[in-house]
Amino acid sequence: MSTVTAPTIHCIPVLSDNYVWLIEGDDRATVVVDAGEAGPVIEAIEARGLKPVATLITHHHGDHVQGLAELTQRFPMTVYGPDSCRRVGVDTVVGEGDRFTIPDVGDFAVMATPGHTQDHLTYLSGQTIFCGDTLFTAGCGRLFEGTAAQMLHSLDRLAGLAGDLTVYCGHEYTTDSLRFAAHAEPDNPDIAARVREVAAKRSNGEPTASASMDLEKLTNPFLRVRVPALREAIEAYVGDRIDDDIDAFAQLRHWKDDFDGLARL
Numbered sequence: 001m002s003t004v005t006a007p008t009i010h011c012i013p014v015l016s017d018n019y020v021w022l023i024e025g026d027d028r029a030t031v032v033v034d035a036g037e038a039g040p041v042i043e044a045i046e047a048r049g050l051k052p053v054a055t056l057i058t059h060h061h062g063d064h065v066q067g068l069a070e071l072t073q074r075f076p077m078t079v080y081g082p083d084s085c086r087r088v089g090v091d092t093v094v095g096e097g098d099r100f101t102i103p104d105v106g107d108f109a110v111m112a113t114p115g116h117t118q119d120h121l122t123y124l125s126g127q128t129i130f131c132g133d134t135l136f137t138a139g140c141g142r143l144f145e146g147t148a149a150q151m152l153h154s155l156d157r158l159a160g161l162a163g164d165l166t167v168y169c170g171h172e173y174t175t176d177s178l179r180f181a182a183h184a185e186p187d188n189p190d191i192a193a194r195v196r197e198v199a200a201k202r203s204n205g206e207p208t209a210s211a212s213m214d215l216e217k218l219t220n221p222f223l224r225v226r227v228p229a230l231r232e233a234i235e236a237y238v239g240d241r242i243d244d245d246i247d248a249f250a251q252l253r254h255w256k257d258d259f260d261g262l263a264r265l
């Protein structure tokens with residue numbers, strides 16, 4: 001392990017509801033996570049006098065990569081990411097099990113976490129997890145390319161990591177995700193408490209897309225498909241018994257998509 005003091009993590013809102021995370025280590029050396037838009041990131045870097053040394057890309061969706069060219073033109077730096085993102089500026093392709101050190105910032109490990117997309121990567125450093133659109137605070141990404149089995153496996157692996165971990169996600173979706181969580185598990189007091197806490201933060205304009213993994217396990221339905229109360233609720237939604245965890249997860253994801261559809265009517 002390198003001996004960098006715990007980094008400071010800055011949250012930069014970009015586009016309509018995306019976040020770019022800046023991991024500031026020693027001597028202002030900084031790692032950028034995702035690059036959906038360059039302008040606000042460049043502004044934040046300049047305002048704080050940061051020295052960007054690398055960017056980590058989680059997946060190929062435009063709202064995570066389309067600012068990369070402008071960002072690296074302004075600040076030339078190494079860009080880590082999946083093979084599918086070479087064409088948008090990734091120069092150091094990484095995948096499952098890779099490890100690398102970014103001087104003055106820290107050691108990083110890469111996990112392949114398919115489900116939202118096939119190429120999705122999650123980056124771990126110290127007690128922090130940058131999980132893009134795989135795990136959301138109180139939710140999970142839609143299954144655009146992957147299967148329910150892949151996403152459940154990815155989420156199980158993240159939830160199974162040891163330590164007092166904090167997750168940093170790609171979008172400000174917590175309010176909507178919790179609305180569904182409370183609908184699916186109306187008697188869960190931790191969800192009710194989190195609804196109040198997130199509402200208070202949002203009314204102050206604060207981001208809520210980072211949280212402890214411990215809180216996620218208590219309140220995120222997509223990490224709770226084996227919890228009897230939620231399992232029964234999923235069975236009630238489907239109108240049938242479900243013996244298989246992957247099936248339960250797939251139905252839960254359908255239920256959330258239905259719920260979001262109804263919410264927009």
Ligand SMILES: [Zn+2]
Pocket residue numbers: 059061116133
């Ligand atoms: Zn995405």
